[in-house]
Amino acid sequence: MKVGFIGLGNVGGKLSGSLLRNGVDLTVLDLNEDLMQKFVEKGAKRGKTPAQMMADCDAVITCLPSPAASAAVMEGENGILENMGPGKIWMEMSTTDEAEVTRLGAKVIAAGGAAVDCPVSGGCHRADTGNISIFAGCDRPTFERILPFLTTMGRRILHTGELGSASILKVMTNYLATANLLTCCEALVVSKAAGMDLNTTYEAIKISSGTSFVHETESQVILNGSRDISFTMDLVLKDIGLFQEIADRAKIPLEISPLMIDIFKDGMKRYGDRAQSDDIIRRLEEATGLDIRAPGFPAEMLDDEPEEPGYEVNPKANRLAAE
Structure with missing residues (x-):
């Protein structure tokens, strides 16, 4: 599967780095040319427009700072929806509004594609090592299709239910x-x-x-x-x-x-x-007038746990039913 990744900021850059590090065929796009160049130098392809990425890739991931930014990438000129169709997947990893991701997802589904909201949780330092947690809202068949990518980017993966539930x-x-x-x-x-x-x-x-x-x-x-x-x-x-x-x-x-x-x-x-x-x-x-500082603490958080293969987390009620 070919994957496109739009948004290489604090979180997106780390998540896409995990995909690239683990051998995924990756195309990247960001407004910051320097960020894109760093990924190209590591083996990623340079994206041109969201529409072109959706045409060339099986799945396109967006990880953007606001619902408005995601809407522009989806619906704007040369947007993802222009080339959405059967077999294509849109994965929204931004932290966004449930109503908005459901609205955009309905357009994806109407065009024959599949939509997933799959935000992450656990801190940027864990996104960098592939040890972050990921929620995924979508139908079960779509979840099973994307699970290999999710377990590459994160460690604990939770299928939360329908589109919008993860947000x-x-x-x-x-x-x-x-x-x-x-x-x-x-x-x-x-x-x-x-x-x-x-x-x-x-x-x-x-x-x-x-x-x-x-x-x-x-x-x-x-x-x-x-x-x-x-x-x-x-x-x-x-x-x-x-x-x-x-x-x-x-x-x-x-x-x-x-x-x-x-x-x-x-x-x-x-x-x-x-x-x-x-x-x-x-x-x-x-x-x-107090100074809340103390010696011996780090200036930034680093994940010292080794990168491990991800896995699906099953809610307790589901586990009990299976038993």
């Missing part, structure tokens, strides 16, 4: 990660104010019921001072905003979500849209 779960998990980031920030600042050693505080959280993936990764770059998690405030606001939209459509009166949105709007106003998401702790540092 709902993705923004939900990003909402939870953001909530956890904000509580970790508050916990570290309060511990410092109470006179606690921050290295000891980090370990206390890590070995306790208070630990989490976010603490064990993002708290480290917060304490280092780099705050570099390869994810920016504008992307956080987009993701938690998408979660709020799902809640609004379902008429769920959330209380914490609107507050989180206000906090990140304030962070962007203070530090800029492209500030690292973990810079949100600066609001508390500035309010208290």
